[in-house]
Amino acid sequence: MKLLHRQQIESILATIDPLAAIETGFVQYSQGKVIVPPVGELLLDKGEMHVKYGYVKGDDFYVIKLASGFYQNHELDLPSSNGVMLLFSQKTGQLVCILLDEGHLTDIRTAIAGAISAKYLAPKRVSAIGIIGTGIQAKLQPQYLKTITDCRHILVWGRNAKKLTIYQQKMQQQGFTVTISDSITELTDKANLIVTTTPSTEPLLKAAYIKPGTHITAVGSDTAYKQELASEILLIADLVVADSISQCLKRGEIYQAITNRQLEITQVLELGNIINDGIGRTHEEQITVADLTGVAIQDIKIAEAIYLAAENNCSMKFKGLNKNYS
């Protein structure tokens, strides 16, 4: 049994790109090849834990993720989110690997889903990347977009001036030029690849702001009460894509738009089918929306990718060692 700590996982992440594996996962999910039981939930006085698990039929592993949110942890100088993933053999049930990622892999797989959405839906010429929010996803999404677009210009909008300045500095260190937008409309005017990353419960983007030729990836809303996009945006969009249609019936922007009678579920396509068909955006002037609520297949695929890379690293090191002694 292999045990990987967060630092080891981060080192491995720097050497691999799990995008292709997660793309394959989305396709398998849309083809009905992925078994994902209902999410387990444990509610506690000071927080909550979710149990997400599943597997791809015929693959080597099944994966369980235990993710927690304890929102008073900052008082103790601890992160509010935490998590651990466990990889088991589909053939024997044996525990193969524990990934003590502290929730980091959930952040990464979410950013990668954003990159996959942009790969199929963003316009070819990205004028600027518009980021709503300054949190973890605001930082990770542009990094994983680097393989999808050459654009290195970020327009960022947020409510907190201090956090915006820190964000600007941090992302400029990552090779971006960063402009702080005074208003959301300034951002929607100049950026045509927009990622919304806030936990807002009131729509931040209105339909009137959105110019033709814009793609929006909505990452922030993953519950039934969060909403970043006015539902009318989904009404005027040429293409609305869900990471999981069944899940988007219960939470996220698509759920909101259906509830507000601006959208019918039959108009929604699933990301895995877009990837499989290889057809997303068909015209530069289209408005497209990807609604990402987070699917267990992403956890399964990234956990597998890290484990396999760790195994490969070990065998490479082992081979190297042998060489020294041969």
Added chain:
Amino acid sequence: MKLLHRQQIESILATIDPLAAIETGFVQYSQGKVIVPPVGELLLDKGEMHVKYGYVKGDDFYVIKLASGFYQNHELDLPSSNGVMLLFSQKTGQLVCILLDEGHLTDIRTAIAGAISAKYLAPKRVSAIGIIGTGIQAKLQPQYLKTITDCRHILVWGRNAKKLTIYQQKMQQQGFTVTISDSITELTDKANLIVTTTPSTEPLLKAAYIKPGTHITAVGSDTAYKQELASEILLIADLVVADSISQCLKRGEIYQAITNRQLEITQVLELGNIINDGIGRTHEEQITVADLTGVAIQDIKIAEAIYLAAENNCSMKFKGLNKNYS
């Protein structure tokens, strides 16, 4: 974060008696102080995994158990059952301890529940311990009964002569005298503390076999289709006790007896209430039955007990070390 391997866990088990902790757990469970969400289940081609989790309100930890059964594993010379428990802080969600017990703690907590049942329900004078079956529980139950009764005489019944002989040798090494019964009636005639431990789907014990003054702990049946006791035994019993009434409505001997109209659920008492009241058997001639289907509170309590003992061991060793250098 502490990681305990099976060998370490076995060493700790040899130094502690988690019976009192599990007794307290049953009481807390019956008092509604234990939160246990529905069991999660993952079905695979070659096996299955169950996710059991929960916590006692106001305690320090919550516990998740991932237990698997892969019934072709013997072909690969691997055990069919496997498991891991994870202990988290109720205050922060931080992972505190991983117990790589490989399912061993599930076996132990089941044996301890048998001892607790006997403590409150067995007659004072145990003539012989009757064991139906020769598997893991057949071996563990008498060992944990050692603190409950002075009786060291086992009558064992099983279908496989070779396994019976091995069982006899093994248990004699543990300080028991072991007689192999030719028939179940020989066993029920001579033993008045009987533990049934088989996965039988047909009743092995009939009501006519059971003498006054007998206690039966039924451990084998933990599903809706397994049954070791004829339902009429529960009809004639003076006292029928469930580890969890809600669970025994869905599986085990009580479920069978209710389905067969030999018992009403209002006649069933819950083990935690028996412990709390301190009143179980009130007369030597009573017939009593305890139906144990396994409750998550047992997992929670044994995981906590192991972790706390490991912490205590460490600090003791640390103190010892300091002493050497002082």
